[in-house]
Amino acid sequence: DSGVTQTPKHLITATGQRVTLRCSPRSGDLSVYWYQQSLDQGLQFLIQYYNGEERAKGNILERFSAQQFPDLHSELNLSSLELGDSALYFCASSVRGAWDEQYFGPGTRLTVT
Amino acid sequence: GQQVMQIPQYQHVQEGEDFTTYCNSSTTLSNIQWYKQRPGGHPVFLIQLVKSGEVKKQKRLTFQFGEAKKNSSLHITATQTTDVGTYFCANSNTGNQFYFGTGTSLTVIP
Numbered sequence: 001d002s003g004v005t006q007t008p009k010h011l012i013t014a015t016g017q018r019v020t021l022r023c024s025p026r027s028g029d030l031s032v033y034w035y036q037q038s039l040d041q042g043l044q045f046l047i048q049y050y051n052g053e054e055r056a057k058g059n060i061l062e063r064f065s066a067q068q069f070p071d072l073h074s075e076l077n078l079s080s081l082e083l084g085d086s087a088l089y090f091c092a093s094s095v096r097g098a099w100d101e102q103y104f105g106p107g108t109r110l111t112v113t
Numbered sequence: 114g115q116q117v118m119q120i121p122q123y124q125h126v127q128e129g130e131d132f133t134t135y136c137n138s139s140t141t142l143s144n145i146q147w148y149k150q151r152p153g154g155h156p157v158f159l160i161q162l163v164k165s166g167e168v169k170k171q172k173r174l175t176f177q178f179g180e181a182k183k184n185s186s187l188h189i190t191a192t193q194t195t196d197v198g199t200y201f202c203a204n205s206n207t208g209n210q211f212y213f214g215t216g217t218s219l220t221v222i223p
């Protein structure tokens with residue numbers, strides 16, 4: 001158990017819909033990262049937040065957005081969903097920034113039908 | 114982007130054999146991290162290398178960072194069935210973006 005929690009574990013939704021994935025970092029960690037893992041794209045960095053502020057942006061689509069709240073939990077919002085968005089979405093946290101070891105949550109498996 | 118390529122993509126070994134995965138970059142890396150992901154699981158941090166030529170060991174695992182900081186390797190001695198999983202190298206650039214390699218999937222045949 002990494003100490004990072006993600007909800008829900010599984011999500012099945014239809015194309016065109018919008019979903020919100022939630023992540024609670026380890027106690028004391030200020031950074032939260034979101035990743036997308038699919039068979040054809042591997043593990044892709046989406047975005048990083050540090051203490052409530054966006055720190056770095058990776059391959060995140062414009063249909064996706066995220067935020068980190070004052071209590072440091074984070075949400076990833078995916079809208080206008082397409083079949084290709086079906087993937088495993090991981091949240092990770094670290095004490096400070098990208099040079100730290102990251103602790104990954106169990107992931108949310110999103111299926112878009 | 115500062116992306117790393119990993120080889121091989123898949124490796125099947127008999128239990129007790131050694132295993133090595135390699136990470137290569139066309140640009141100099143500031144650091145490299147290694148993660149392991151068990152089937153159905155999430156990536157778990159193994160180690161971080163920062164210095165040129167650095168070698169670190171964890172029991173049967175040996176991690177190396179090349180002298181030019183453009184490549185890295187993970188070597189497992191005498192594999193066990195518990196070593197099964199996908200091994201990823203990863204690095205961050207000055208923009209704080211984080212890149213994972215393509216991964217090497219290790220199967221250990223008992």
